[in-house]
Amino acid sequence: MPAPHVMIVDDAPENRLVLSTLLESDYQTSEAECGEDAINMLSDARPDLILLDISMPGMSGYDVCVNIRKNPETRGIPVIFVSAKDSTEERLEGFEAGADDFLTKPIDGNSLLEKVKFHIQRSLDKKEAQKQSQDAMNVAMEAMTSSSELGQIIQFVKEVQTIRTAMQLSTSIMTVASQFGLNTAVLIDTAPATLLGCSKDSMEARLMEKFRTAEQRITNMGVRTIIRSGPVVMLIKNMPYDDESRYGRLKDHLAVLADIASDRAKSILAESMMHEQRLSFLKEIIALAELNIEKTS
Structure with a gap:
């Protein structure tokens, strides 16, 4: 089975080099130096994940992500934004554009590998779940032809665990x-x-x-x-x-949506x-270890 394919989109060659070097042992990589090139490359190949710089000449990373999400052929590809900034506003704009996650420059190699592995696996799991449930969904949708709204609720149920x-x-x-x-x-x-x-x-x-x-x-x-x-x-x-x-119908649908x-x-x-408890526990262990070291030194 071929290694998963990660596309790296960044206008800075040194950034692309860092990312490709960190990924090369486990993944196939391809590179695009601008948003326009990335969109053109997606017409020929479908990567398993895209690492996308936000600040680029021409199309910004946000524009590229919106374009990816609008295209039925590419909308399911996981996108991780790579940015030197880490503000709430930038993250919000990124999620509104359709991003799955964020990485902050300078890149931490372990974090990069963890996030890439997680999102590729999640995408594969989602595709498998959709495949397995397709027959059942077809039967259900036939029974709900009069209600596209209920169909949206069902789609939400399918995706909410991801x-x-x-x-x-x-x-x-x-x-x-x-x-x-x-x-x-x-x-x-x-x-x-x-x-x-x-x-x-x-x-x-x-x-x-x-x-x-x-x-x-x-x-x-x-x-x-x-x-x-x-x-x-x-x-x-x-x-x-x-x-x-x-x-009345929409109120019922929304009540179900809210419960889910x-x-x-x-x-x-x-x-x-x-997660916070684990971090706190680790900090306590580290503090205790440092205290013991001080006592024995």
Whole structure:
């Protein structure tokens, strides 16, 4: 079986050299020095993963990623942004463009190899799961020809277990809602809260904050509707209030979506907590070891 293929897109030759050298023992690599070249190369070959610089002449990494996600032939390829910056805004813009992960320059070799391996395996697992469930999905979709909305919920169920961060989960929720024709904001009760679809100082953000601990699951306010399930709060800004049938149907769909997202959010939070606990434990061990060294020296 041939080694997985990683495409490296970066305008700096020295950066491409570093990445290709780190990967060469386990992966096939190809290189593109600009976004336009990468898009052209994708018409001939499909890599298993793309390492994509953000700041490049011509097409930025964001533009390239959006182009990849718009193309049905390439939208499933994992994309890891490689950037010298690591701001929340840059990460948010990256995830909105369709990125799967980030690496910060200067590159840590171990982190690079771990992320590349993880995302390639996740992509393979996703393809295998889709293949195995195709027959069952065909039967289900035949029974749901009258409801494309429910089909979007099912697709979300298929993909939700591959989501690893609260921001990715928020983006997926908003994607499903947008396919329903809805303008949505999402808050996930992390520390600090994960917010998408509005600014943290906006009226929408304050409204969702108010409902983080509310008892009611669904609150109707005309065209605005709040749906809460566990750590997930959704604000729909344009519910079809004048269409009673569609309004009720969408509310039911969104309640199911919120419940599914809530279960995954709880898992993500638990995984994050375990990770933090492991880090704390390691720090304690290191501190104890250093103390013992000082005593014996």
